Amino acid sequence: MTCDDFKDPFRAKQTINIADKKVTIYRLQKLEELGIANISRLPYSIRVLLEAVLRNVDGKVITEDDVKNLAGWSPDGVPALDIPFIPSRVIMQDFTGVPAVVDIAAIRSAMQRLGGDPSIINPVIPADLVIDHSIQVDYYGTSYARNCNEKYEFHRNKERYELLHWAQNAFDNMRVVPPASGIIHQVNLENLASVVHLKEKCGELIAYPDTLVGTDSHTTMINGLGVLGWGVGGIEAEAVMLGQPYYMPIPEVVGFKLTGELREGVTSTDLVLTVVEMLRAHGVVGKFVEFYGPGYKALELTDRAVLANMAPEYGATMGFCPVDEVTLDYMIMTGRTEEHVDRVRQYCKEQGLFMEDGLADPDFTSTLELDISTVEPSLAGPKRPQDRIPVQEMSKAFHQTMKDVFAAKSGKKPNGDDPDYSRWLGEGGYSVSEITHPHHTGITKIKCADDVVAVTHGSVVIASITSCTNTSSPSLMIGAGLVAKKAVEKGLKVKPFVKTSLAPGSRVVTDYLEEAGLMPYLDALGFHLVGYGCLTCIGNSGPLREAVSNEIESKDLTVAAVLSGNRNFEGRINSQVKANYLASPMLVVAYALAGTVDIDLMKEPIACDPNGQPVYLKDIWPGKEELDECISKSVTPEMFKEQYANVYQGTDLWRSLDAPKGLLYDWDNDSTYIQEPPFFKDFPLEVTELADIEGARALALVGDSITTDHISPAGSIPTSYPAGQYLLSKGVDEKNFNSYGSRRGNHEVMMRGTFGNVRLKNKLVGSKEGSWTIHQPDGQEMPIYDAAMKYVEEGTPLVVIAGKEYGTGSSRDWAAKGTQLLGIKAVIAESYERIHRSNLVGMGVLPLQFREGESAESLGLNGKEIYEIRGIDALKPFGELTVIARSDDGEDKTFNVLVRLNSDIEIEYYMNGGILHKFLRDGIKGE
Structure with missing residues (x-):
């Protein structure tokens, strides 16, 4: 927009x-x-x-009606209208940022091929890219772990990092935070976020709220600081960067009232796991959640950030924490200037954005209330973050998990008299009636670090204090250090089969842990610093010790990971670990000491000291007074100022990169990391007419809660899978495969990895897990990628049929890009998670939804039918289409589905084949 575009029809501009x-x-x-x-x-x-809507009115993209529609928000119901939102900035991490940079570079290349000016392709909205998702826990438990992991990180990701280094110089309006600085959300919280911007524009100095969208679903952590922002698909974020508004329905807002105070021994992690459980049960998908009440006002800002971080886990668009004095205190603590903080205070009070005592609570669509004094120490798992487990019920819950595993393996209901079930019991799946800790006697043993230790069902093989949810909180991190200190003083040791790691969200964390004198105790338990970034939670946990790995495989053991992150989906943390539990950093240390999740830490001893005396959790848990005193002495604003003073310069490894230069990226056809994507090659300038989908086959028939990790895994690449075979054919040794997440700049890898999760359950192949399907009509079983390519050769369009919450989890654009590249034209699901639905639209894949009460099962679909989808030429937002499923015997099943294109602009995106396709066409025509 130019200065002439901005209007002020409501005469709202004022100089103060x-x-x-x-x-x-x-x-x-x-x-x-x-x-x-x-x-x-x-x-x-x-x-x-x-x-944001009021300030950006131009009469074209944003109109007076948009302002009025949003201003008319009511708790009694919001109009089913979309509004255009132009955030003040975009934030990305490197897993999602690399494909975004690749796409924008590809648009520049396409623009040149089409005779346009590639130099005009730049981020219009300021963008920050924080490189934090590529480091992996290859080395651990030693003082040199971090240095070795960072060197290995650069060795693996040299091509990707050279691309990002190029982008830092080639694109206007883009800043890159180099590796080894911290995780995106914590760097955003501690440094990047301004809460209120002050910017010269059109000859005026304008003050306005900090707002953003991000390519990581946990962008919502910044809501803890009173900054409006949430995760969007990478494709949507690219469009926003390039000046397109983000279209969103006017949201309902659920008020969450907090009262009381946390009891001694209860953490903000326990609080957020309780909130996740409550909000999932309430149902907040597509809604805003806003916290308020006396309990909210008493929370430290870092505790609010923990609440805000897990908005994707409770299903909301975001969990907002309004600005108040606590916000300002945190800004001072993290090194913001007094002038800046005063600006935030004055602006927010002037605009009615400051929560003060004595003001009436806002109106909400619905409300929930929690007395936080009732919160109890908890974990969540074994595969969903909303499945909270009180610590005292952990052993019983794991026994149930073992029963479920038995049932899944055998197809039988658990029965103590069944000889197969007795075998599972003998291997560690103990009866729920057991009331004393069995200590795993009589189990096959392996020798680890000169200790004979049993590895069995329930053994904790990964214990990770990992970044994202919790490491922005000094109380949680110093609390973990104090637990370690007390444990070491009691003579306790971590079981040698446990892979331990400490991955803080910023360098400031290690500063204050060292200042508090706690790092030596964490080191003594094996929680050495392994790097700064998103490691275990994203699946970069690295390999287990070989002896442990072999034991798991040979005995088919159900072992556990305990981590302080927010994601524990199947196959995400480590392919060998089936039971994954989220917990506070303090409990991570405790379970590493216990070595098992088959224990009630509230009653049973964690371990015995060298003299045989039992040590209980209460013996090593710090009191509130001790914790507060340690924080006040150890955390200072100077630490934040010093660490962020040169945050964009990076380490010697970053500065020594030999990055390309120039306006256009020089694509290397031999690269296995970066390839020019096919989306804009042979690009027609005119949109083709929409037509019905005919003769389609189902590539996959899947159930509920299929995550973006199932659709596009981020972790390790199996050698036997198509992506692994591709890399081997390119001369890449298996040890250098890296991860799917790190290779998102290469569509050849990513399309082969689509639906490549080793835990995917495609009903077309029965109970078999992994990336398999049946090619129709010959009935041949083959990898999903191979079948898709065979269908493409045959000219057969594809569909995916799914259950509820399809696409839940991370905001992963490749889950949509890969879907499109496999030739999938439509997805028919019972319901969608918000971001993935938008990403499908952004890639020109049609999201359809079964009508209420209907499903593949109720309609008798088995996935072997031939599908026709009729009425596409007359698409309307929230309209209906007719699907005909024809079985081999010629019987037709006809049913209607809802069109999940939610606005006219989404219809336009779909007609163009995607958001970026529309942008390129508009750019060529309007240049």
């Missing part, structure tokens, strides 16, 4: 003094004076969103 400067604001109260809105009754999150 903020922090001794004359600034322009777009005053929300003006809408109340005009009778358009009751600002003081709106949720704070809606007020921030309304300011």
Whole structure:
């Protein structure tokens, strides 16, 4: 937009003094004076969103009606309308940022081929890219682990990092935070976020709220700071960067009232796992959640950030924490200037965005309430973050997991008299009636580090204090250090089969752990620093010790991981670990000491000291007074100022990269990391007419809660799978495969990895797990990629049929890109998670939804039918299409499905084959 584009139809612009400067604001109260809105009754999150819409009115993309529609938000119901949202910035991490950079570089190349000016292709909206997802726990338990992991990281990712180094210089309006700085969300919270921007624009100094969208679903962590933002698909983020608004339905807002205070021994992790459980049960998909109440006001900001981080786990678009004095205290603690903080205070108070005592609570669509004094120590698992388990019930819960594993393996219901089930019991799947800890006697033993140790069902083989949810909180991190200190003083040791790791979200964490004198105790238990970034939680846990790995394989053991992250989906953490549990950093240390999840830590001893005396959890758990005193002495603003002073310079490894230069990226056909994607090659400038889908086959028939990890895994690449075979054919040794996540710049790898999760259950192949399907009509079983390519050769379009919550989990654009490249034209599911549905639209894949009460099962679909989808030429938002499923015997099943294209602009995106395709066409025509 040019300066002439901006309008002020409501006369909302006003010049005021903020922090001794004359600034322009777009005053929300003006809408109340005009009778358009009751600002003081709106949720704070809606007020921030309304300011962004009001400030960007141009009469074309954003109109007066958009302002009025949003300003008319009501708890009694919101209109089924989309509004255009232009955030102030975009944030990306490297797993999702690399494909974004590749796409924008490819658009530049396409623009040149089409005779346009490639230099005009730049981020219009400021973008930050934080490189944090590529480091892996190859080395651990030693003082040199971090250095070795970082060197190995650069060795593996040299081509990717050279691309990002090139982008840092080639694109205007893009900043890159180099590796070894910290995780995206914590760097954003501690440094990048301004809460209120001050920017010169069109000859005026304008103050406005910090808002953003991010390519990581846990972008929501920044809501803890009162910054409006959430995760979107990488494709949508690219479009926003290039100046396209983000279209979103006006959201309902669920108010979550917190009262009381956390009890001694209970952490903010326990609180968020309880909140996740409650909100999942309430149902908040596609909605905003906003926290309030006396319990909220008493929470430290780092505890609020923990609550906000897990919004994807409770299913909301975001979990918003309004600005108050706690927000400002945190900004001072993290090194923001007094002038900056004063600006935030004055602006937010002027705009009604500051939560103060004495103000009435906003109106909400619905409300929940939690007395946080009732929260108890908890974990969540073994494969979903919403499945909370109180610590005292952990052993019983794991026994149930063992029963479920038995049932899945044998196809039988658990029965203590069954000889097969007795075998499982004998291997560690103990009866729930057991009331004493069995200590795993009589189990096959292996020799580890001069100790004879049993590895059996329930053994904790990974214990990771990993970044994201918890490492921004000094109370949780210093708490873990104090637990380690007390354990070492009691003479306790971590079981040698446990792979331990400490991966803080920023360098400041290790600064204050060292200042507190706690790092030596963490080191003594094997929790050495392994690097700064997203490691175990994203699947970069690295290999297990060979002897442990062999024992798991030979005995088919159900072993466990305990991590302080937010994701524990099947096949994500480590392919050999079937039971994964989320917990606070303090409990991670405790379970590493216990060596098993088959234990009640509230009653049973963690271990015995060298003199044979039992040591209980309460013996090593720090008190609140001790914890608070340690934090006050160890955490200072100077630490944050020092660490972020040169954050964009990076380490010697980053600065020594030999990155390419120039306007256009020089594509290397031999690269196995970076390839020019096919999306914009042979690109027609005119849109083809929409047509019905005929003669389609189902590539996969899947159940509920199919995650983006199932669709596009981020972890290790199996040698026997198509992606592994491709890399071997290119001369890549297996040890250098790296991960799917790190190879997202190469479509050849990623399309071969689509539906490549080793735990995927495709009903077309019965109970068999992995990336397999049946090619129709010959009935041949083969890898999903091979079948898709065979269908493409035959000219057969494909569909995927799914259950509820299809695409839940990370905001992974390759889950949609890979789907499109396999030739899948439509997905028919019972329901979708928000981001993945949008990504499918962004790639020109048609998201369809079974009508309420209908499913593949209720309709009698087995996935072997031939499918026709009729009425596409007359698509309407939220309309219906007719599906005909014809079985081999000629019987037709006809049913209607809902079109999950939610607006006219999404219809337009679909017609163009995707968002970026529309952008390129518009760019050529409007240049």
